[in-house]
Amino acid sequence: MVMNYNKLFSKQTLNMRSSIIREMLSSTKGIPGLISFAGGFPAPETFPKEDIAQIFADVIKNEGDDILQYGASEGDRLLKEQLRRVETDLEGLKDEEILVTVGSTNGIYLYAASLVNEGDVILAEAPSFLGSLLAFESMGADLVSIDMDDEGIIPEKMSEVAEQLKKEGKNIKFLYLIPDFQNPRGTTMSHKRRKEIIEVASEYNIPILEDNPYGPLRYAGEKVKSMYSIARYEMGNPDTVTMVKSFSKILGPGLRLAYIIGSEILIGKMCSWMQKVNVSPDCVAQRAVAEYLKRDLLMPHVETVRDFYRPRMNAMIDSMNKFMPDGLKWTKPDGGMFLWIELPEKINGDELFEKAKKFKIAFIPGSNFYPKGREKYNCMRLNFSYPTPEQIETGIERLAELIKSEM
Amino acid sequence: MVMNYNKLFSKQTLNMRSSIIREMLSSTKGIPGLISFAGGFPAPETFPKEDIAQIFADVIKNEGDDILQYGASEGDRLLKEQLRRVETDLEGLKDEEILVTVGSTNGIYLYAASLVNEGDVILAEAPSFLGSLLAFESMGADLVSIDMDDEGIIPEKMSEVAEQLKKEGKNIKFLYLIPDFQNPRGTTMSHKRRKEIIEVASEYNIPILEDNPYGPLRYAGEKVKSMYSIARYEMGNPDTVTMVKSFSKILGPGLRLAYIIGSEILIGKMCSWMQKVNVSPDCVAQRAVAEYLKRDLLMPHVETVRDFYRPRMNAMIDSMNKFMPDGLKWTKPDGGMFLWIELPEKINGDELFEKAKKFKIAFIPGSNFYPKGREKYNCMRLNFSYPTPEQIETGIERLAELIKSEM
Structure with missing residues (x-):
């Protein structure tokens, strides 16, 4: 008695794409000293744990009858x-x-x-x-x-x-x-x-x-x-x-x-x-x-979050200016978590991702952000919210070396 | 510049049914002394507020970096x-x-x-x-x-x-x-x-x-x-x-x-x-x-929840036996929250719901639990997890009076 689910799945389910980012990233796990510009996660240092813990306890104790319902x-x-x-x-x-x-x-x-x-x-x-x-x-x-x-x-x-x-x-x-x-x-x-x-x-x-x-x-x-x-x-x-x-x-x-x-x-x-x-x-x-x-508590907290991320964004923009070769274009963000690089046409971000492992850096190849069948390959996304300013400088220097070796 | 969303909604959205239970119940709000067998809500007395409050505070404080991510x-x-x-x-x-x-x-x-x-x-x-x-x-x-x-x-x-x-x-x-x-x-x-x-x-x-x-x-x-x-x-x-x-x-x-x-x-x-x-x-x-x-904490807590609901279920079954007229059928639950009544064919649960307001009782007319177009009307659902055993006895006595008056 084995069920044949493949005969039962909906059309959408059978056509569903999973993010391949997850798989790519798991291939970089365990590389010692890797600096990652890949994620899109906020830095856990910015979570207001003490306040949140206290407030959860308070609202459950005081309003539990209502909010557990x-x-x-x-x-x-x-x-x-x-x-x-x-x-x-x-x-x-x-x-x-x-x-x-x-x-x-x-x-x-x-x-x-x-x-x-x-x-x-x-x-x-x-x-x-x-x-x-x-x-x-x-x-x-x-x-x-x-x-x-x-x-x-x-x-x-x-x-x-x-x-x-x-x-x-x-x-x-x-x-x-x-x-x-x-x-x-x-x-x-x-x-x-x-x-x-x-x-x-x-x-x-x-x-x-x-x-x-x-x-x-x-x-x-x-x-x-x-x-x-x-x-x-x-x-x-x-x-x-x-x-x-x-x-x-x-x-x-x-x-x-x-x-x-x-x-x-x-x-x-x-x-x-x-x-x-x-x-x-x-x-x-x-x-x-x-x-x-x-x-x-929100507005003061948002200020501390901004103060936490600002030096990271600046470190990335400064390092890009300092280390990157001519022939590249990149965006100049005023906030958020990401910077985008357009590489020369002949350089493929997916291939670069594989080579980057030797340089102990990771990023997301740009092709991942296009609809299926309409990918561009000469691009990449860099995250600056997770690594420290020092890691960012070191990592961008390494990335510049890698890109130069491809030009 | 007015958007015409009605031209844009998906087919499913346009055909979507809302639960009419909510509307029916709001019509009983504000009736003083109403005993409700309508809801399907657990009793808030059963929520382990103190333990849950403490545990939320503990896990956010100790593991916040992980679980807020x-x-x-x-x-x-x-x-x-x-x-x-x-x-x-x-x-x-x-x-x-x-x-x-x-x-x-x-x-x-x-x-x-x-x-x-x-x-x-x-x-x-x-x-x-x-x-x-x-x-x-x-x-x-x-x-x-x-x-x-x-x-x-x-x-x-x-x-x-x-x-x-x-x-x-x-x-x-x-x-x-x-x-x-x-x-x-x-x-x-x-x-x-x-x-x-x-x-x-x-x-x-x-x-x-x-x-x-x-x-x-x-x-x-x-x-x-x-x-x-x-x-x-x-x-x-x-x-x-x-x-x-x-x-x-x-x-x-x-x-x-x-x-x-x-x-x-x-x-x-x-x-x-x-x-x-x-x-x-x-x-x-x-x-x-x-x-x-x-x-x-779960297993001992579930025991206290059972002890809380058991007298309510028993009160409902006992009251049904005591007050209800012949010509009715009802289920004999061993647990859960509900009991189901089948009325004589000629009695319509939806109409009974309206009349029940005068008797200061509420329940869910059975027609609500059938697929669209396939409703049965001579039935009703009674909840016993929310009212107290005393309310249940009084409420069932009133409901029996109402039903007798329709037979």
């Missing part, structure tokens, strides 16, 4: 109250315009589930965050990327693509963007460009999903308003942009807490999906974070 | 280790045969996502748990129910249905069952019946999803082995049955923690879906529960 699918009312108080993007929003989610990924999944049928088109930056691309593919979506310059995707190119897809009778369901400190490129879209993109999107009835996990991690330069805020408050357009923000990079991703804000009708549908997918996020974690905000 | 999609290794130690069903299982999930609902969703395409058939008991039925419908599944007797679904009927659907060229993806203290009927399937169903399922290559949220809540009678254990250990069939078990009814549903065990290939696919849907369950909650198990 089933909670609302739309999320904890008290957390929303605190979010509105401390986050300018949320000022004046109704409860029905906010959904608390099990991390950003969950918010992105519920958004896509609300909109996408098999064969529908999702527009995206290329390169973009692999996790989202894989989730979209798993729903049978057709990923179409739009050409970019240093300010982000190009509005005229977006119009052209939308026009062309319309002619082909395709359904474009949304545009997925990471405007702040993009993953993997580390770049930030200008205010002007954001407005232009929102205009094109509105014209073609294409909603925008603004993924904003890194927003608070700005170490230099001026804050740019979120696309959500620009659309709602500057352009009088409260419907087009939906934004997902996370506590993962500032409190700890293990808590699995994020929130998504947008049009009431869309948030309502996502809430119905939440009911079926998870019932609700963890009610204890939601209330603990509400209490953390209530005690006014 | 991103965790494995397949779940916390230490939690699995403890589960294997304390749960007989899990003895000897590999990590790859266990997936930790964001509550049972999440496990059920990931299971269905792994298997179901639009139009596929899912077999189920009727009546069954509304939450699962709604989730299956939202995936575009065709729900087919199998006739039941007091032992559960009837194996011969299952063969007939499977044979018929095969002839029609339908894909049956799985059979969904709650064999212990079923929701809503409160009944438990016999050992013999479980074996017979597994045999039919294996013959037709139909996997079984055994939903087991109430297993630990036995207040009378002898434990019946899980279908998972029977298939694996008695019948040498480790693949057919996948079982999902939860901490919701014994520690608190707000923690959103459950686990699902089954065939390695299927668990692997569910883990890929987890990566896309949630990344992972809350890592802090996982480790806290692992520590709770490690300190050997």
Whole structure:
């Protein structure tokens, strides 16, 4: 009696891609002295363990009857109250315009589930965050990327693509963007460009999903308003942009807490999906974070996080300037966790990854951030949030040696 | 610039049913002295607040660097280790045969996502748990129910249905069952019946999803082995049955923690879906529960939970015997949270619900537990885990008066 599951799996399940990053990285484990620019993890030194421990104990002791019980699918009312108080993007929003989610990924999944049928088109930056691309593919979506310059995707190119897809009778369901400190490129879209993109999107009835996990991690330069805020408050357009923000990079991703804000009708549908997918996020974690905000601990903590990461970003930018040969291009991030290198055409990032082991360094080959079949290979993503400034300098020097040997 | 989301929602989203239970119940709010048999919530008196508060503080303080960080999609290794130690069903299982999930609902969703395409058939008991039925419908599944007797679904009927659907060229993806203290009927399937169903399922290559949220809540009678254990250990069939078990009814549903065990290939696919849907369950909650198990607190706590609920179940059964008129049938649960009443054909549970407000009682009309379009109306579900034994006696007396007035 052996079950034949291969005859039973859904089409999406059989076509599902796993991230190959995990496998690549496990091949670097156990290399002594390896300096890794590969991960995307926040540094555990930034987790406010003592405060969080105390607050969890307090809320469970005092409010356990409530928060150990089933909670609302739309999320904890008290957390929303605190979010509105401390986050300018949320000022004046109704409860029905906010959904608390099990991390950003969950918010992105519920958004896509609300909109996408098999064969529908999702527009995206290329390169973009692999996790989202894989989730979209798993729903049978057709990923179409739009050409970019240093300010982000190009509005005229977006119009052209939308026009062309319309002619082909395709359904474009949304545009997925990471405007702040993009993953993997580390770049930030200008205010002007954001407005232009929102205009094109509105014209073609294409909603925008603004993924904003890194927003608070700005170490230099001026804050740019979120696309959500620009659309709602500057352009009088409260419907087009939906934004997902996370506590993962500032409190700890293990808590699995994020929130998504947008049009009431869309948030309502996502809430119905939440009911079926998870019932609700963890009610204890939601209330603990509400209490953390209530005690006014978040903003000072974010400052310490910025102070922790700033020297790392600077060390990477300085080392790049100091060691890298001519013929390379790289981005100059003002925040976030990543810097992106474009190599000369003939150098393949995947092959370089293998050779890098001898130089005791690791990074993510850029090909991993493109939709299937549309990969570029002469690129790589470097993370600067995990290694120390000293490791960063040493590692970039080694990487420069490796790249020179290939040129 | 108004977005037209109605043109953009996916087919499933537009067809999605919400539970109408919530709306019905809000109509009973504010009735003074109302005794409610409607909910399915565990009693907050059973939550071990002090222990849980202490353990959360301890694990965040001692292991915060690890558990506030991103965790494995397949779940916390230490939690699995403890589960294997304390749960007989899990003895000897590999990590790859266990997936930790964001509550049972999440496990059920990931299971269905792994298997179901639009139009596929899912077999189920009727009546069954509304939450699962709604989730299956939202995936575009065709729900087919199998006739039941007091032992559960009837194996011969299952063969007939499977044979018929095969002839029609339908894909049956799985059979969904709650064999212990079923929701809503409160009944438990016999050992013999479980074996017979597994045999039919294996013959037709139909996997079984055994939903087991109430297993630990036995207040009378002898434990019946899980279908998972029977298939694996008695019948040498480790693949057919996948079982999902939860901490919701014994520690608190707000923690959103459950686990699902089954065939390695299927668990692997569910883990890929987890990566896309949630990344992972809350890592802090996982480790806290692992520590709770490690300190050997679970088994004594489950005993206190049983002692808390036992007098409530007994009060309900005794009151039913004492007050109810002839011409009614009801189930005799040995555990769980529910008892099911079959009314004379002419009495409609939905109409009774409205009249019950005057009698200051509430329950869930039975029609809510059937697939859309296949409702039965002469039935109702009563919960006995939330009201006190005294409230139960008073409430059942009132309910009997109401029913008598309709006969």
